[in-house]
Amino acid sequence: MAHQFLVELGTEELPPTALKHLSKAFVQGVEAGLKAKKLSFDSVKPYATPRRLAMLVEGLAESTPTETIKVWGPPAKIAFDADGNPTKAAEAFANKNAIALSELKSENDGKIDKLVFSKTAGGEAAEDLLADIVATSLANLPINKRMRWGASRTEFVRPVHWLVMMLDNRAMEGEILGLKAGNKTRGHRFHYNQEIELLNAADYAATLANTGKVVADFSIRQAEIVKQVNAAAQTLGGTAVIDADLLDEVTALVEFPVALAGKFEESFLSIPSEALVSSMKEHQKYFHLVDNDGQLLPNFITLSNIVSEDPAQVIDGNERVIRPRLADAAFFFDTDKKTTLVAQRERLKTVVFQAKLGTIFDKTERISRLSKLIAEKIGESGTLASRAAELCKSDLVSNMVYEFPDMQGIAGYHYAQNDGEDAEVAQAINEQYMPKFAGDELPATATGSIIALADRLDTITGIFGIGQKPTGSKDPFALRRSSLGALRILVEKEYDLDLRELISAAAENFNELSNTNVVDDVITYMIERFRAWYEEANISAEVFQAVSAKGLSTPLDINNRVYAVAEFSKLAEAQALAAANKRVSNILAKMDHKPAETVDHSLLSETAEKALAEKLAQLEAKVKPLLDLANYTDALKLLAALRQPVDTFFDDVMVMTDDDKVRENRLALLQKLRQLFLEVADISLLAVK
Structure with a gap:
């Protein structure tokens, strides 16, 4: 007979950026536990809200399957002496399996005759195993730091308050994390902050929604958020930009989503849009809106966890919260524009890049020399490349970047425009960090590509040069990502450049490097990054090995x-x-x-x-x-x-x-x-x- 098993752990608000991952791991752990016990089931439906981790197992077997297991003992010739009497080996086997010596039997295992004992295993009731399976899954959740509460020594990511475990229409016995299992859940913290008795495991989601004002299904709640946000944006005549990570985080912050639209003064649109978006997205968890041309609108959409009797008050509160953040951004932007990037660059002389590799100012000097070399080799302007390289890190000491770190490069682009720098120099400053991640866009300009490449090669060469190449678990300077970024630029921009020549030039820009094999080490490391690249393209390792065996160092040629x-x-x-x-x-x-x-x-x-x-x-x-x-x-x-x-x-x-x-x-x-x-x-x- 197949059953439905419901488990729900009620907690204080769980970390929103981790909720989806915790829910997935919880389900995977229970599934693994059921499979390990050979308990068959049809499917597992996850549920996750800020205050609960839950799942419903459908079609769960009543018990583990029964099976006959043969326990093999010592060879028969060792188990019995010449007169046919049992030896100590036979006695030990009999005692181990709790059988009389007279019950000993032998059988051929395919090679020789051995003592054998057949026993029946399995047949354990699922109900007797489920609590341990759930407890094990919870204990193995990927939680970086567990916490304790009250006088209890129990540990979890957040304090726990209730535990539901049901098999069909009845509560199960059991204790997990100091909580006794039952069939009583709890509703929304504000709309229905009281216990709800569950009458049937299958009715869990519907009961929470209808009585408790809780949308327990993460995916359904997320779809409702998208629907509401898009509807609100359409009413305002714009399009909501729904970032996937922000959507996951917002979904993990509410149990009953209500989208509300707010606005801010149009005068703030004079600030770089990236700073406004950062303020709304990173700090306030708002979705921003754009018009048909992709230009930022002076509106935002926030998600409330309650149905307010006076939503205008909630909107006003959100508008009053965002206004000072935007005012700060405006102040920082206006203040920074009073100082040129050239002047800001002087301040980089006191900012250490790496203790053995000098300051950020020193780094810009090295990038400038290497950029000029690269530009000349590919027929581009060495003057523009050198200028962009000199100024590319100046915005790191600006007020804007200090307050909004993700404005690196972007702020420099706007300040370069304000200073009257060449348009390509300004664009290159913005493009220097591209690509930021796998699949990200490459710089659009030649100058941007050049300084992005030079910057990465300088970092990789310097870190390898002082003997701090990344290990399996530690890569503090993101050299793997930098290497892949440099390779992408060389290959996708079709720059026929020899890494050996570039790395040698980069190494010469440093006063002293302790690693005398730095050029070979860097080339080997970077070319090896190709392996994962081609694996993703479904190209066999043997194909890559066939080419890498030639010891080439020109990425474009290797790729071809x-x-x-x-x-x-x-x-x-x-x-x-x-x-x-x-x-x-x-x-x-x-x-x-x-x-x-x-x-x-x-x-x-x-x-x-x-x-x-x-x-x-x-x-x-x-x-x-x-x-x-x-x-x-x-x-x-x-x-x-x-x-x-x-x-x-x-x-x-x-x-x-x-x-x-x-x-x-x-x-x-x-x-x-x-x-x-x-x-x-x-x-x-x-x-x-």
Whole structure:
């Protein structure tokens, strides 16, 4: 018989940014516990509000399945002596399984005869197991810091107040976190702050909604918020910008959402919109509105946790709260504009970037030199790149960034415009931190791309240079993210730049670095970041290894080769040629000398070796122009035609013949074959092991 199991833990308000994650982990823990006990179930429905974590398990089995288990003992020849009497080994096995010696039996386990005891396991009632399963899941929740309350030694993320555990229409017995289970939940803190008796587990969500004024389902509550926010925005003639993280947080703050629209003075729109959005989003949890052109409107939408009899008062309160924040932003912005970025930059001389690597001012000097080098290499303005690099960190000491840290770069962009700097310099200051995360946009301007690249390379080189490369768990300077960002810029902007040259130049900009292998270490580290990149693109590790085996250091070139090899690996000829290359590689590796660089055609006697030599010569002439253009995809497609002559060669020709000259000539032919493929990658690494 299938049952419905309801569990709800009532708490003080849970951390809003963690609620969704806690709910998911709670459900996963219970599911894992049920599966570990072999208790079958159909589905689990999660519920989560600021004051409760709950779930409803549908189709739960009444008990664990019964099964016969064979317990194997010592071999029969050890269990009994020559006269057939039980030995101490047999006595120990009997005592362990609580059976009489006369009940001992032996059976063949597929190899030898052993003592065996068959027993029935399972059949445990689900009701007897559920409390422990729930308790274990709660104990394993990802809570960074647990708290205690009152005189109790019980610990949880927040104080707990009630516990519901029901099987169908009856309350279960049990105790978790010092609370005795029952069938009484509680309603909304303001609208129905009293106990509610649940008559049936299946009615949990409906009872809370109808009686308790609580929308228990996180996803339903979130959908209702989106609906209300969009409706309010439409009434105001705008579009609400609904950030996913903010939406999750707001959903975790209310049990009965009510969207309310407010406004602020249009004069505040003279402030950079990013500062206004930051004030509304980060500090007040408001959704902002934009018009059809994407311009910020002087309105916001907030979520209330109550249905107010006088919503105008609630709106007025929210407007009075946001007004001082916006006034502060306006003051900071106006004050900062009275000082130029050039003047602000002088203050960076007292701001330490890293104790062994100098100040932020020193960093801008290094970025400037490296940016100028990069600009010259890709045919862009070194003057603009150098200027943008010098000013790119000046806004870090501004009042605006001090109050709104996420305005870094953005504030600098506005101040550069105010100072009359070149438009591209101003834009580059804004773009220097792009991409900020995986999938983020790259800088739109060449100058922005250059200083974003130079900044990252300077940081990575400096940190590696003082021996503080990231470990598995610690990456305080976000070097992994910086490396991926730099690689994306180089590849997606199609900058044909050699990392070795850039890292060497970056290293020379430092007065002294303790790590003498810094260039090689940084290149190895950065190129290795490609591995995860290609995994996400569903390109096999073998393809990346085939290219990385060449020890290249130009990311754009590496990327082109990887995609070319990935396409080659899909061809029908790929595996045979990979295996052949591996065979050739093994043969050549055993040689104590290098074969000749040229093939003596007068020594070719076998039809198969002549055919291979002829085909190699034909393809070499066709492939070389493609390789010169870095057209690796078409080059490998042409080389796929070598499969038949290579297969025939290995079938018909003995390479290691007794004739020294013929042997050496055949080795030279194989080396020529291998070198032709190695112009692109070591495809021997594609061979199936």
